[in-house]
Amino acid sequence: MFGSILVRCSVVLSTVVMAVASLSAATSQARAEDVIRFGAPLPLTGPLAPEGIKQQQGYDLWAEQANKAGGISVGGKKYKVEIVYADYQSNTPRAVQTTEQMITQDNVNFLFGAFGSGAAKAASTVSEKYKVPTIAAAASSSQVYDQGYKYLFGTFTPNDTLTTPLTQIIKAKAPDVKKVAILARNDLFPLAIAQEMEKSAKANGLDVVYFEKYAIGTLDHSASLSQIKSLSPQWIFVTGYINDLLLVRKQMVDQQMKAPVVTMIAGPAYQDFIESAGQTAENITSASWWHPAEQYNGKDIFGTTSNFVKLFRDKYKSEPDYGQASAAVCGALFQLAIEKAGSLDRDKVRDALASLDVVTFWGPVKFGPNGQINSLEPPVFQIQGAKPVVLFPEAIKQGDLKLGVN
The missing domain is CATH 3.40.50.2300 (Response regulator)
Structure with missing residues (x-):
């Protein structure tokens, strides 16, 4: 009898565990469905760490503002922004590996490019293979954009x-x-x-x-x-x-x-x-490619240049530079493109990015046929x-x- 009681307890406990597990899985699935994940491979350690940290500040400021406003609107539904960071330690081959991991293991929806022209070009071979729209916040060299890629965009004009x-x-x-x-x-x-x-x-x-x-x-x-x-x-x-x-x-x-x-x-x-x-x-x-003295009245989440500068100062207690601003506008451009597409389908968002012709706090944004911005006059x-x-x-x-x- 004692054995049968143990069996019944075991069955009950097993049922409870399974129920909790199902509830947890359902909650996780619901949570995942309500979030757009952006991958951001960055050099957060090593000699390029100062630049990597600046980009992280820009991405974080954008994500904070987007989420404060309720998230990104996709077909009438709001999705929160989540940024997945990975440190590739200022090592270009590792940036390539990290980018692939973000796509295949971290299941990001979209990508921010690795820092600098060299790493951005190398890592773009991966994002292009998987057809993941990517915006590079710090890649200006024409050699990055001469590969005939469809899914790579950049916010820096040519050198x-x-x-x-x-x-x-x-x-x-x-x-x-x-x-x-x-x-x-x-x-x-x-x-x-x-x-x-x-x-x-x-x-x-x-x-x-x-x-x-x-x-x-x-x-x-x-x-x-x-x-x-x-x-x-x-x-x-x-x-x-x-x-x-x-x-x-x-x-x-x-x-x-x-x-x-x-x-x-x-x-x-x-x-x-x-x-x-x-x-x-x-x-x-x-x-x-940008200076806080700019005076643009944008259609993005930040609106005016002065508002972006104020928000940055309030959060980081310092003046923003072009590296931080470029990272922030990358997020804002993704937001505009996703809302324009009304979908999280990567090809639709890619097409929306390619057709953007909009003024932002960063300045006028229009991507050329190669994906590189061609609409700015850098200071x-x-x-x-x-x-x-x-x-x-x-x-x-x-x-x-x-x-x-x-």
Whole structure:
């Protein structure tokens, strides 16, 4: 009898467990059905961590605003936003692996591209294979978009949209600048923009007296800088990321290198660079794809540029830069496209992205046939008084070019 009681208890317990499990599964399924999952592979550790963290801030701000508004509307139903992050540790092959894992194991609906042109291009082979719409928040090099892919989009205009106006400003405001020296990180975006700089310089009659690459992870630039110093260029142009450029700038100071014009891309747009470089950041010129001085009245979740800036300041207690803004607009563009498609079907959302022609807080957004945005006029700026001051375009100009760095 005691045995039969145990059997009956066991049956009851088993039934309860199964019921709880069914309820849990149903709840999980319902929850999953009410959520849109966005995969965001990022370099949250390693040398590119400063840039990766900035993108995460932009994605988080967008997700917060979208969810505060009830979520994304799909055919009359609201879906909450969930972002799935993974750290690929500043390693491009790992970015590719992470992207595949997000699609096949994490079951994300859509993707944000990996950071930088090199990683974004490599990882896009995976998202294209699985036909997952992807928006890259930090990929400007034409080599990313020349693969004939249908599912990849990017919020940065081509690199020459930065170097051409920059060169024209220097030519007009500093006619004595004749010789240019270029030092580039040997990585897809930094090298590509250095090559565009070389083209822009030659097209404007300047003499490129030095063009060399440095390896990723280089810590000692003294030999390259000594060579540049011996050539006495009036314009020194260096590409890389924040940590690279801070190191180069410090070693320039150590060698007492000065020139009428020093340009660094991409770093001076970030407050981190300005604070870390201190006085040695003064008068460094640069260019980026967005600036808080923009004054757009958008149709996205953020609305005006000023509202985006306010929301960012409130959340992070700092001024947003183009990296954070680009990440935020990637989310906002997905939201617009999903709501336009009225569906979570990937092909329908892809088609909605391809046909977007809309003003956002980031500016006017229209993707070209290759998926790269072709509707923006990126600002050129210079660090003056520990702040980026816009020199171009005229509509948001804040100051004039100053020559000489400290």
